Amino acid sequence: MNMVKVPLQIFRYKPGQAPRYDTFMVEIPDTSHVIDAIDTVWAIHDRSLAFRRACHHSSCGSCAIRINGVEKLPCVTRVTDVWGGHDPLRLEPLRNFPVVSDLVVDVTGLFQRMSAADMSMICEAEAFLPFTVDTFAVAGLDPKLVELPENFSRFSRFEKCIECGICVSACPTMAADEKFLGPAGLAAIHQARKKSNDPVKVEHLLGLADGEHGVWRCHSAFECTEACPQAVDPAGKIMALRRELIARRFSKMMGK
């Protein structure tokens, strides 16, 4: 196990003080992920460092921060992938959220929007091919249909979105319009709409999407889709919602 000494430049802010950057030199294994480096700072150097984390494997979404200015999940980002060996590794909180202290941001706004979309975290996998063709290729097997266990009609899956807020941080419209539903919220509305058969709920969801702070505020920067660590493609979902909204308007105009 090779150890490396990595300089971390971490944004520090405590209420009542001016923000600053603290530099810490941490000695960690070269196979570490960035979250391990942050953890080392907290455990050994400065117990007042406030940061979020829980699962360490990109399923809780709590650790999202900016690494060298780009939104990432530090738990799945290797130090050697983002650190060239010389300049300090810069860690900052997400944008477009109020900073509580250090790397901790207040994600209430994000969860309010997700609550409004009311997307259940459970969706159903494709009935018979729940793995992608790519997975079969990686494993060196031919893609094949999968049988279901007895009494199963579908496999269940968690939705891809882990509510990490990275898309919100990357979105330029979120910066300008604080009431914008945002990529996460709109993508959730799309998913919830897709899974719902209740016409009242569908009307409500499409109404949110069509509203003043809905899909029409998006100006196609596509940063959300680029930055999303879970391949949710919020931009694609926003455009899909627009398609549906336009189609419905046409139908109404045609008198259906």
Add this chain to the structure above:
Amino acid sequence: MSTLDYRKVSRASRWLDVRRRKLGMWAYALNRITGIGLVVYLYLHLVVLSLLLRGQAAWDFFVTVARSPYVLALDVILLAGILIHGLNGLRIAMTGFGIGVGAQKALFVAVMVVSAVTLWVATIKIFRI
């Protein structure tokens, strides 16, 4: 300073910060810059056209100025703005309704390439007059 101090910059102008952003964000920022530029040009254009009200001599003087290489260079910049804004606008219109969303980066590259080629040809023609 290696980072933007967000206290000092008003929120709405954060779209300007394209550092470490991907192509989609560059397209977004370029569209705004060219859009602002074209709006400014529109006013200039109307002012220039109003010279027509001042009679033949004023207009002829303007045309002489307009033929100078400096102004022709500005015309090239204007054309660049029109091409980028227009073609990117088409891209945004397409992707905005779900067509070609997956290819949005390739489309942007195509927009810039077509703009560059057209601009190159046009520049040659402009400066031959």
Add this chain to the structure above:
Amino acid sequence: MQNNGRLAGLLSVCDESAKKEDQNIPPHVLIIGAGSTGSATAHDLALRGLRVTVLERGEVAFGTTGRNHCLLHSGGRYCVTDQESAIECIEENMILRRIMPDLLELNDGLFVAVTEADLAFKDRFLQGCAACHIPAREISVERALAIEPFLNPKILAAVQVPDGVFEPFRFCLAFLATAQENGTIVRTYTEVTDLLCVGRNVAGVRIRDLHTGRQEDLQADLVVNAAGPWAGEIAAKAEIVVPEVPTAGVMVALDCRLNNLVLNRLNKPSDGDIIVPQRATSVIGTTSWAVENPALITIPPEHVDRMITQGQQLIPAVKKVPMRAKMAVARPLIAKSGVDARKLSRTFECFDHERDGMNGFVTITGGKTTTARAMAEKVSDMVCRKLDISAECRTRDTLLASYRLFFQRTHSRTPSSVADAGHRSYRRSIFNEHG
């Protein structure tokens, strides 16, 4: 331990608290730790009408619970070697399906025999499941391979059990959000620096708010120590010994998902014998070694290698898939002297420290996230007994609130933010306007 002389402020609060009791205000319980144990306990006590404050030095699930294997145990893993654990698991498995249906990937699990030794274990396994009332069904190898295309084609037997998968952060958030609905206050980024004692009674805690750096004393009628592998550290502040051995384990998450069902090795528990899928990853786990400092665990590379090697026994394609993440955290296992780490029981225990001569202080430790609700029930029963409250546990059948409400209900402590001054009005959301 802070004792009599410096407690003028706290004593006056205690006097007030005594006055309050006349007015039938419920007692105040402080819970240290917002992992699965602390969260479930807050929910249970809040349902019983107590005033609860949860203190957590990091984010929710910052410690052991956050980095667990995410396995909703059917109990099959313990049905031969630790039947007490197995019975707890299957009961709680069924309860959690009822109270948090939206937070579980329910695709069952398979115990597969890879070697002849595994095959020989099968009968004991099936008997064990029957004895513990775990619905287990043997299926043919062909069927198993048809359900799981990446499963080792050389397996000799397969048994299907009702395993499931949860996500630990939201697991805790759901319990806490429900507790908040019933008046609980959750204070994250609040570290307990000392236990405040009045004589042989824990009367409160001294805390430091990590955001503001401010110190504060909080009064409590009872303190529940649910700090997991740090329970010993907390108890030591009142000079009490909690016999736990922080035992770390490594897990490896792969870049893609290779199984639909949880895959287990059909044998006694050993290293790397479970692959838990979730969303788009498969997590191989785990190992076991005692650690001195649970706050900083260096992941031994040989453990990572062992996960990959063992994982291949169940899914050969494991060696072709890059690793996405690796994590290690310490389980709070209860020590029984001279016993190998792997053999320590995964059951839990409540310690009423009155037996150590200190009143108003209990520790709940051991256990696993699958049995968090049961742990909470047991410690809540103890808390109510000690506080002379008669209230039944209602957590078996109470549907949990949406985990998303946690942040919306958390006492907002966002200061006038420097970086995003305009977002002060963030919480004034459009949804309030829509009503």
